Amino acid sequence: MKYHDSMARSAEHLRAALPLMTKQRAALHPASYAVWYEFVSGSNPKLNQALQIHTAGGNTLDEAQTWALYREHVCDLDPALGGKIADGFSQVLDSMATSAAQAGQESARFDNSLSAWVEQLLSNPPAQTQADVLQELLSGTREIRGALSELQQRLDSSQGEIHSLREEVQRARGEALLDALTGLANRRAFDQHLQQCTSNPPGDSALAPCLVLGDIDFFKQVNDSYGHAFGDRVLRAVAQTLKGVAAQADKGQETTIAARVGGEEFAMLLPSGNLQQAQAMAETMRSCVAASRIRRGDTEQDIRRVTISLGVTQLRAGECAETFFKRADRALYASKHTGRNCVTVLAAA
């Protein structure tokens, strides 16, 4: 996110953000400031929507949620660029370390030559003065050698640091594409996969990508009746079911992308499948969710049932990601209108 606000406007946003942060008992660190600054500035509608959901009913935003919002909606870390920078650093250090090692070898060679030279001169007394000078040169060279070996050690430890930095960037790259609540791919990751598979579909249109969209039925009632925290538990349970169904259909190949694409909306993207297979997955998903029982407390009476409506479609030849997604959404809403807890298929042709 780039900030183009004037000083006066930024100060105004900050004045508006601070009382909210205090009320929320928000941690005082730059990521937290950025989240709340963008919230009050109204410049990031997706962030505002997500933040309002998290804080609905007087809930406060915890540290993990703040970081998740920051990563998903504020931070502009381009994962490819982050990786490139880390790799670049590492290459530079590798080459510097090699150069330093070479310089160390050179200096050792030079040191050896000088030693031999001094020995020769010392065996010849009239050359005593020259030998003194050479002795000095020798000790100077040894100092250089010491300094170089220190440099080498420092470079070695920097290489270790760069290595952990690279791992950190890789971890951040992974997290930036995950939904913090459910651990599924998030909307950003899903959009990337959708773009990828629609821009490069297989030649055989019968094997074109298929999309299943699902939306939990009457989820607002779940939140309203049992609270947001229980709603979150339901979302996690549905996500687990989705993961299981995708893994089973894939036979462990992990080709199906299971994602949370909105508040209570989920997706399964089959990069290359067929419509019958996608429909069967949607049906399994529907029946597994309907059969599941989510406990509110420790007792058997405290159980809540949820259902999910689903829409399925397949990519048409030459179609863009947006139109493909919209058709799956239409199929999903057809399921909502026909009574929910069902699957609607909108074929490509």
Ligand SMILES: Nc1nc2c(ncn2[C@@H]2O[C@H](COP(=O)(O)OP(=O)(O)OP(=O)(O)O)[C@@H](O)[C@H]2O)c(=O)[nH]1
């Ligand atoms: N607990 C929780 N609730 C969320 C989250 N994201 C969105 N919601 C809630 O999901 C609910 C969605 O409600 P609606 O869009 O009205 O849909 P619905 O009640 O499921 O009704 P239908 O979709 O028509 O069956 C809203 O109450 C949101 O606050 C979240 O991360 N956690």
